[in-house]
Amino acid sequence: MTVLQACPVCNNKQSLKKIECKCGVNLASKKKQGKIKYWIQYRLPGRKQRKEFVGYSIEDARAADGKRKTQKKEGRIFDILPEAKTTFEQLAEWYINLTSIQELGYYKDLKNNLNSFNEVFGGVLINEIVVEDLREYQIKRKKEGYADSYVDKHIGATRTMINRAVDNDKVGGEALKPFRLVKRLLKNNNANARNRILSCQEFLRLVSHLPLHLKPIIATGYFTGMRLDEILSLTWIRLDIYNRLIYLEAPDTKDKEARSIPINKELLKYFEMIPRGLHDAHVFLYQGKPIKDIRTGLKNACEKAGILYGQKVKGGFIFHDLRHTFNTNMRKAGVVDSVIMEMTGHSTREMFDRYNTIDKEDMFQGMEKMEDFLANVTLNVTQSIKKGS
Numbered sequence: 001m002t003v004l005q006a007c008p009v010c011n012n013k014q015s016l017k018k019i020e021c022k023c024g025v026n027l028a029s030k031k032k033q034g035k036i037k038y039w040i041q042y043r044l045p046g047r048k049q050r051k052e053f054v055g056y057s058i059e060d061a062r063a064a065d066g067k068r069k070t071q072k073k074e075g076r077i078f079d080i081l082p083e084a085k086t087t088f089e090q091l092a093e094w095y096i097n098l099t100s101i102q103e104l105g106y107y108k109d110l111k112n113n114l115n116s117f118n119e120v121f122g123g124v125l126i127n128e129i130v131v132e133d134l135r136e137y138q139i140k141r142k143k144e145g146y147a148d149s150y151v152d153k154h155i156g157a158t159r160t161m162i163n164r165a166v167d168n169d170k171v172g173g174e175a176l177k178p179f180r181l182v183k184r185l186l187k188n189n190n191a192n193a194r195n196r197i198l199s200c201q202e203f204l205r206l207v208s209h210l211p212l213h214l215k216p217i218i219a220t221g222y223f224t225g226m227r228l229d230e231i232l233s234l235t236w237i238r239l240d241i242y243n244r245l246i247y248l249e250a251p252d253t254k255d256k257e258a259r260s261i262p263i264n265k266e267l268l269k270y271f272e273m274i275p276r277g278l279h280d281a282h283v284f285l286y287q288g289k290p291i292k293d294i295r296t297g298l299k300n301a302c303e304k305a306g307i308l309y310g311q312k313v314k315g316g317f318i319f320h321d322l323r324h325t326f327n328t329n330m331r332k333a334g335v336v337d338s339v340i341m342e343m344t345g346h347s348t349r350e351m352f353d354r355y356n357t358i359d360k361e362d363m364f365q366g367m368e369k370m371e372d373f374l375a376n377v378t379l380n381v382t383q384s385i386k387k388g389s
Helices: 027-032 058-073 088-096 107-121 131-143 148-167 173-181 200-209 215-224 228-232 265-272 295-305 321-332 337-344 349-355 360-388
Strands: 002-006 013-015 037-043 049-055 245-248 259-262
Touching: 002 058, 037 058, 049 058, 049 173, 088 107, 088 148, 107 131, 107 148, 131 148, 131 173, 148 173, 200 215, 200 295, 215 228, 215 265, 215 321, 259 337, 321 337
Parallel strands: none
Antiparallel strands: 002 013, 002 037, 037 049, 245 259
16 A cells, blocks of 8 residues: 555656656645645455545545555455445435535536436445446437437536545545546537527517516526526625616626626616515515526417427527527627626636527628628739739
């Protein structure tokens, strides 16, 4: 048994004696900065070498190494393999009850993804699953009509859960192996991205058919790009009508980062029409209670407006497409990308690009610009030739 240090750049696990990694990183310097991860390595009877992540403390790593040596010497193998007696369902119950997990903005989606995975593997012991089991799961779900991205989310959510469990010594690192080896169904992150945007004419038709309590919700999505959960949970204390700003605190957002969103003149009209209730802090109410679901009302309005509705319907519209619409309209209006990302809460360029849709109008405008450019080049060449003659 031994303690290893992992390079924070290339993640190569190596002896504690190494001062410099083969990739050129000064490991001694990184130790002082507290950026070195420590692992312990040992071999169990009849098994390959096993590496177990301990943390960022060399003292903790040495203590864990000593503990494993004692357990091995005393023959307490199952003490070293916590996953040997743990099922996915039991691990999921521990995970979803963590306060830090319950506070996530996407907690409901995460729970649903884990539930879908546990429908198949709930009673299976963590250490019994192999890569082929996950591949069979992918095939099974695809045959049931699930999209590639949705199946990837099931496995991705479980992988994240196991990562957390490894960090908390609930299971050993070997439990992660099949989840690291199985390949995603969605080869390109943008391949399955939605590109439906709502035109201005469609928006006006849709609003005209919406019930009164849904009009300001759809308008908020269209004019701000806010997520539905952010909108439905909006309270009056977060809404500054006078300064025309919506203030979202970190707990209000999916990425747990506070941001401010301007209210344009058109959206302001919708907010000014909402009566402020004294009995509830929420902005959007129906029959005196906060609105939690808009799907039925939105679907009915789409049908009346002649707009296809549904995620699995080709060309169908869903509320989340308003986020694509906002990003695209802002970009077409000439707003700088960094400003749009700040307003919508996109922390990475990759995610911003997924919500910025390039349509036929953009391409035709591009062609027109190229034609103008080529025409100018041709004109300049012609004039040069005439001058030369």
